[in-house]
Amino acid sequence: MNCYFCDSIPDSGGLVSVDAAESRHASSSRRQRTGEHVALIDGKGRRAGAKIVSLDRNAMRLRVEFVRQIDRPRPQITLATAVPKGDRHRVLLDMTTQLGIFQYVPLLCDRSVVKPASRSAPRWKRVCIQACKQSHNPYLPRIDQVRSPAEFASSMKNTAIPLYLATPDGVPVIPEYSTDRVAICIGPEGGFSDHELSQLLASGAQPVSLGSNVLRIETAAVAAVSIFQPRC
Numbered sequence: 670m671n672c673y674f675c676d677s678i679p680d681s682g683g684l685v686s687v688d689a690a691e692s693r694h695a696s697s698s699r700r701q702r703t704g705e706h707v708a709l710i711d712g713k714g715r716r717a718g719a720k721i722v723s724l725d726r727n728a729m730r731l732r733v734e735f736v737r738q739i740d741r742p743r744p745q746i747t748l749a750t751a752v753p754k755g756d757r758h759r760v761l762l763d764m765t766t767q768l769g770i771f772q773y774v775p776l777l778c779d780r781s782v783v784k785p786a787s788r789s790a791p792r793w794k795r796v797c798i799q800a801c802k803q804s805h806n807p808y809l810p811r812i813d814q815v816r817s818p819a820e821f822a823s824s825m826k827n828t829a830i831p832l833y834l835a836t837p838d839g840v841p842v843i844p845e846y847s848t849d850r851v852a853i854c855i856g857p858e859g860g861f862s863d864h865e866l867s868q869l870l871a872s873g874a875q876p877v878s879l880g881s882n883v884l885r886i887e888t889a890a891v892a893a894v895s896i897f898q899p900r901c
Contacts, residue, residue, distance in 0.1 A: 670706060670707060670708050670718075671695070671699050671701065671707050671708070672707065672708040672709070672710060672802045672803075672805050673687050673691050673694075673695065673707055673708070673709055673710075673729075673802065674687070674691060674709075674710060674711070674712065674798050674801065674802055675687050675691075675709045675710070675711055676711060676712070677711065678709050678710075678711045678715045678717050678733060678736060679733055679736075680733065680736060681733055681734060681735050681736055682732070682733065683732070683733050684722065684730060684731070684732055684733075685709075685719070685730070685731055685733060686728055686729065686730045686731070687709075687729050687731070689726075689727050689728070691729065692724065692725070692726060692727055692728050692729040693726050693727070695707075695721075695724060695729050696724055696725060696726050696729070697726065701721060701724060701729070702721070702724070703721050703722065703723060703724055704720065704721060705720070705721050706718060706719070706720050706721075706734075707719055707720075707721065707731065708805060709731070709733070710801055710802065710805065710806070710807045711807065712798070712801060712807070712808065712809030713807075713808070713809070714738055714739050714740075714741060714807050714808055715736055715737070715738055715739075715807060716736075716737050716739055716805065716807040717733050717734075717735060717736045717737070718733075718734045718735050719731040719732060719733045719734060720732050720734060739807045739808075741771075741808055742769055743848075743849055744848050744849055744850055744851045744897060745771035745772075745849060745850045745851075746769070746770045746771050746772075746850075746851055746852075746853065746894055746897055747770070747771060747772040747773075747774065747830070747850065747851070747852040747853070748765055748770045748772070748773050748774070748852075748853050748855075748890060748893075748894060749773075749774035749775075749776055749816075749821050749852065749853070749854045749855070750773075750774075750775070750776060750854075750855040750856075750886055750889075750890055751775075751776050751777075751778045751780075751781050751783075751855065751856050751857035751858075751886055752775050752776070752781065752783040752785040752886075753782075753783065753858075753885065753886040753887055754782055754783055757885070757886070757887050758783070758793075758887070759796050760887050761886065761887035761890050761891070762793055762796045762797055762800065763796055763797075763799070763800045763803075764800075764887070764890075764891045765810075765890055765891060765894050766796075766797045766800035766801060766804070766806065766809075766810055767800050767803060767804040767806065768891070768894045768895060768898050769806060769808070769894075769898065770810045770894055771808075771810060771811065771850075772810055772811040772812075772813060773793075773797075773810050773811070773812050773813065774813040774816055774821055775793075775812075775813070775815045775816070776815075776816060776817065776818055776821060776854075776856070777815050777816070777817055778817070778818055778856055778857050778861060778862070778865060779861075779862040779864070779865060780856075780857045780859035780860065780861070780862060781857050782857065782858075782859075785815045786815065787814055787815055790812050790814075793812050794809075794812055797809055797810055797812070817865075818854070818856070818861060818865040818868060818869055819865065819868045821854065821869075822868045822869045822871070822872035822874070823872070825852060825872050825873070825874075826871075826872040826873065830848075830850040830851065830852050831848060831850075831851050831852070831875065832851075832852045832853075832854060832869075832872065832873055832874045832875065833851065833852065833853050833854065833874070833875050833877045833893070834854045834866075834869055834870070834874040834875065834876045834877065835853065835854065835855045835856075835877060835878075835879055835889050835893055836856075836860075836876045836877070836878065837878060837881075837883060838876060838878070839875075839876035839877040839878040840876065840877060840878060841877070841878055842877035842878065842879070842893075842896055851897050853890075853893045853894065853897070854869060854874060855886055855889045855890055855893065857886065858885065858886060879892045879893060879896075880892070
């Protein structure tokens with residue numbers, strides 16, 4: 670069943686319209702027709718079944734048939750990474766959103782090749798929305814502002830959230846499912862600088878290994894999130 674994003678899903682029996690972009694996608698790309706059933710998500714945990722009442726290129730109107738509020742899976746995963754080049758960042762956001770991350774923090778590191786800008790956040794959000802629709806994930810991840818490793822370390826220092834630092838020198842990671850939150854930190858392909866490493870370790874980061882091979886940022890992100898993938 671095709672899935673569409675709707676910011677505000679009404680209760681069962683209510684009528685709702687999706688935006689023009691979703692309507693064009695439904696009518697042109699997916700060739701939906703009046704009377705067909707679709708799924709809706711709102712990014713805040715609501716998942717619904719709906720029937721198309723009317724449809725054209727600019728508007729799709731639906732009647733909601735049932736609504737479920739889905740509990741957020743645990744543990745909630747905060748993923749902080751350096752930003753890889755080009756389309757690889759889109760792949761990172763797409764795949765980790767499908768896996769169910771709670772929050773994404775882009776890092777500007779000493780050895781970063783890509784200098785992420787806060788103005789990129791709307792584009793990153795669109796990637797995450799598409800990934801939610803693909804996977805029927807009802808929770809859109811939070812996208813944080815660009816931070817340095819020092820700023821991220823400082824934000825984690827006085828929390829009880831376990832912080833894992835992906836590094837080839839770390840110990841094999843043992844998933845901790847009894848906690849409500851975990852955070853994973855992945856540096857640029859040149860690695861964190863010594864100064865950045867010392868700041869992260871001082872904040873309580875636990876160095877963990879994702880295997881014997883050296884992974885690209887997006888591969889490491891998917892591998893790490895898969896290890897801690899939320900269990901409902």
